[in-house]
Amino acid sequence: MAMAGAAPLGGARQRVLFQGDRRSEAALVLFIWAVFAVITGYVGYAAAIEGMSTDDAMRLVEARDFLAGQGWYDLLQRRLNPPDGVFMHWSRLIDLPIALLLGAFDRVAAADAALRLTVTVWPALPLLPALFAVASLTRSLGGAGVLGAFLFVMSPGPMSRFAPGMIDHHGPQLALALIMLACALRLDRSAKAAAGAGLAGAAMLAIGMETLPTVAVIAAAIALRWAVTGPEVARGTAAFGAVFALATLAAFLIDVAPERWLLPVCDALGPAHLGAAVVGGSGLALATRSPGDGAAARFAGLALIGVMVVLVVAFVAPACLGDPYAALPEIVRTEWLEQVSEARGALTFAHDEPQSALVIATLALSGVGAALWLSLRCAGGARWRVWTGTAVLVVSCLVACWQVRGATFALAFAIPFLAACITALARSGGPLRGALGLVALNHTTLAVLGLGAAAALGFPAKPSASMAARLCPVADYRALNALTPGLALNNIDSGPHILAFSRLSAVAAPYHRDVDGIAAQIEMMTGSEETARAVALSRRAAYVVLCPGNPGVRAERERNPTGFVAKALGPTPPAWLTPIDLPRGTTLRAFRVSP
Incomplete structure (x- = not known):
């Protein structure tokens, strides 16, 4: 629906872009999705498995267990902190399509290729309804739907949820959130x-x-x-x-x-x-x-x-x-939860990563500014649609201030407002003004402006914790398959990858229901050699597995140079640990535990 006072532009192409020809827009949105899916699939296929996060690896474990016959209601991860295991708080509604894809590809391709196909194809599927939802949102706000879809695929933050390897539930959740809001803005016109x-x-x-x-x-x-x-x-x-x-x-x-x-x-x-x-x-x-x-x-x-x-x-x-x-016990809260990068509040995030915080703030506030500008211009029935969308955007920004993980939703909700503003500029000032608006009001340009402002203010650039957490490649964990199955006492972020790519069990993984396992790995990581040995023996651990490049491992090694982690990763490990020879180039460190 056009904004009050908007003047449509002439020409067939302009009607498609700025007047909301829905059939043409739908075809263009489908085309945008197909192009993106093919390009990202082609580029990301080879490294799709290597780019999986801890949540992606854990989701793969669940899907494989389900495919292997674990019950629909049985979400117990028996290899995580055995013998009791951990009952996960995730949903089979996401496990099911991943398991179906993996089972189908397993029938026509080798195991590694089937896995790569699955983790490449699945993230692209929820992107399609997400793009249609963004297009609908943009139309409801008075903009061109295809423009909203285009800006969305050009936005690195939200699109990261749909990249190859990202098989966790965050992509589908984002798509559903956009669908819910898009439908809510149209409920006065459609039951x-x-x-x-x-x-x-x-x-x-x-x-x-x-x-x-x-x-x-x-x-x-x-x-x-x-x-x-x-x-x-x-x-x-x-x-x-x-x-x-x-x-x-x-x-x-x-x-x-x-x-x-x-x-x-x-x-x-x-x-x-x-x-x-x-x-x-x-x-x-x-x-x-x-x-x-x-x-x-x-x-x-x-x-x-x-x-x-x-x-x-x-x-x-x-x-x-x-x-x-x-x-959560205090030790788990302070030593783990408060160190989780995505669980940080805005102030902590700004202190730790000022450059990234300024970029995210620039993107989010540009969306809020666009929403306020549209609120002043709209009239009639459009007012409620703009107000509703603005409320959702503002609340998403507040959630991101509480926990930075909410920033992706805030950035996604900002995109239809930016697209609607660009459309309004084109309608009121002609194609040149619209083109300038497109150049200025897309997330790539705004991110560059944020980076420039951060550089001007002297904010240091820091690598993201999620990137650093992947310093131990999947191939390292697959090398553990040469070992006899047993329990590994591990640093917390390596747990999902141990479960996904080896036959070993793991004590800890970064999930709040694994309280006992997290507490055990904290005791091991922060303690002395004697403390770590007592933990290993009490857990009947057969192995100790550490990823030296993991931020938590690296920080503990630097903080306590005489502690267990520093000794285990040093030239002379404790006598009760026998280093395991892994293939040349492996960064992961594994040890056998002697009684």
Whole structure:
């Protein structure tokens, strides 16, 4: 929909780019996706496995276990901190398509090629609906949908979630968030869009709780719009609420084992989230049918629903109303969680990586600025669409200030606003002005400006922790397959790769449910030679495996030059460790544990 006062440009090509010819835009969006998928697949195929993060490797372990016959509801990772194992908080809804792709490619290609094909193809699939959602969002904000899709694929931050090797749940979550918002902006015009928003919100909750704030703010925006405007969005609001409640119930039944239905979990879809979704969604649907008239009555109804939602959560799982990591032991919180790069707050991130922080802030604030500019220009029905999108963008920025992992969502939500601004500039000032806007308001240019500002301010460039964490190649972990299967006492970030690419078990991996394993590796990493030996023997570990280039290992080695890590990686390891000869060029260090 065009902005108020917009003047369309002439010419067939300009109609496609700036007037929202949806059929032509859909074809162009499909073309953009296909070009990107082919190019990135061709370029990234060879290194797709080597670029996998800890989450990607762990997701591969889950998919393989499922393919090998592990039950749908059985998310126990038996090789992680055995003998008890760790029950993961992830969803089979993501494991299933990965397992299907891997099983299909295994039938037509060698094992390594099948794996590379799987981790190359899967990330590109959720990108397609993400691009259509961005195009829809851009149109709803008054811009050209194809321009929004183009800016999205030119944005390194959001696109990193869809790169080869990125098979974890973050790409699908981002796609669903964009779909939910795109549908929410159209619920006054389409009951199908309203239902789509409810389905996307339920799927987001089923896959992971990271996007709970996004689901909550979009649902709140839908409810507030109904409270203010009333009948004109009542049908769409009712459809959203009813579908959200029913779809969340269906997702709960599909994804959660019956014996876990009453467990008060907060880090995965549990009874508290189900209760909140059912009460909130059905309550909203019923409220739109209530006989009360006027905004005051509608706001009173929303307030009652809100109170009921809070009471349900407080009764079923009161811990979910507080700090999600409150139950972690202090040593795990301070020695691990507070060191996780993506869990840092904005101030800590700015202190540690000022250059990256300034670039992200530049990108996010440019989106907020574009949203505010559009808010001042829009009129009529477009106002609510712009306001809703702005609210989601601002909340995403606040989430990123709490934990920097939320920055990807903030940057993704900013793109449709930038595209809408470029479209408005082209419509009001002609093609040249639009071209200048495209050059200035894309994430690549804005990132360069942020880097220039950082350099001018003297901010040092630091390598990202995620890149440094991959200094031990996949081939190093595959070399461990020559060893007899056994338990490895390992540094935490190597755990998923040990599980994914060798037959060994691992004590620790970077997941908060592995509290016992994380505490054991902290004791080993920060302790003396004697302490580490006691941990290894108490765990009946057959091996010690360390990645010398890992940031945590490197930092501990420098911090405590007489500690276990420094001695193990030194020229003369402790007597109770026997170095294992790995292939030449291997950076990973492995030792046998002597009784």
